[in-house]
Amino acid sequence: MTNQTLILIKPDGLKKSLTGNVLTRLSETKLDIIGAKIIRVSRKLANEHYKYLKKEPFFEELIKYIMGHYHKKKVMALVYWGEGAIDKVRKICGATNPEKADMVSIRGQYGRITTKGVYENVIHASANKTEAKREIRLWFEPDELIMDIYATKKIESKKNIQVWK
Ligand code: UDP
Numbered sequence: 001m002t003n004q005t006l007i008l009i010k011p012d013g014l015k016k017s018l019t020g021n022v023l024t025r026l027s028e029t030k031l032d033i034i035g036a037k038i039i040r041v042s043r044k045l046a047n048e049h050y051k052y053l054k055k056e057p058f059f060e061e062l063i064k065y066i067m068g069h070y071h072k073k074k075v076m077a078l079v080y081w082g083e084g085a086i087d088k089v090r091k092i093c094g095a096t097n098p099e100k101a102d103m104v105s106i107r108g109q110y111g112r113i114t115t116k117g118v119y120e121n122v123i124h125a126s127a128n129k130t131e132a133k134r135e136i137r138l139w140f141e142p143d144e145l146i147m148d149i150y151a152t153k154k155i156e157s158k159k160n161i162q163v164w165k
């Protein structure tokens with residue numbers, strides 16, 4: 001079954017110049033990239049993305065990590081689409097704990113645990129279809145993706161839109 005998944009190259013991945021390495025590993029999946037951008041992560045976006053971890057003792061450190069407090073204040077967000085996308089990408093990423101992750105997985109190769117106990121594991125990938133839908137809709141607008149993967153609606157807007165001059 002085809003599906004789609006959200007991938008984030010986290011601030012440690014960008015700081016360590018791993019973008020190319022990570023994209024090369026992901027290309028092993030033969031999936032299609034249908035969206036890509038660089039984002040500066042706000043606290044609001046970080047909180048929303050990791051809201052299911054709010055009660056964890058590492059939550060505040062995790063929010064600071066994804067916002068780029070310790071590395072670069074940016075993440076690369078991508079949507080991959082294709083046969084079994086969610087599972088294929090999770091497999092290449094490896095386990096959440098970089099020390100337990102398969103050594104040839106992305107997290108196993110490049111991740112570390114900080115002295116504060118945060119798993120700096122280079123990459124995020126959606127865990128399942130429900131999460132993928134929630135996350136892709138959170139990180140991307142419909143017109144930033146080159147495929148219609150979820151229902152959309154048109155809204156009348158009086159907002160000033162900036163264009164290039
Ligand atoms: N995390 C952490 N310590 C933990 C569990 C998670 O630092 O004990 C961080 C880690 O960066 C992880 C993120 O929180 O990628 C989200 O956790 P989740 O359980 O959703 O793991 P994932 O889906 O990223 O494998």
Ligand code: MG
Pocket residue numbers: 127
């Ligand atoms: Mg998760």
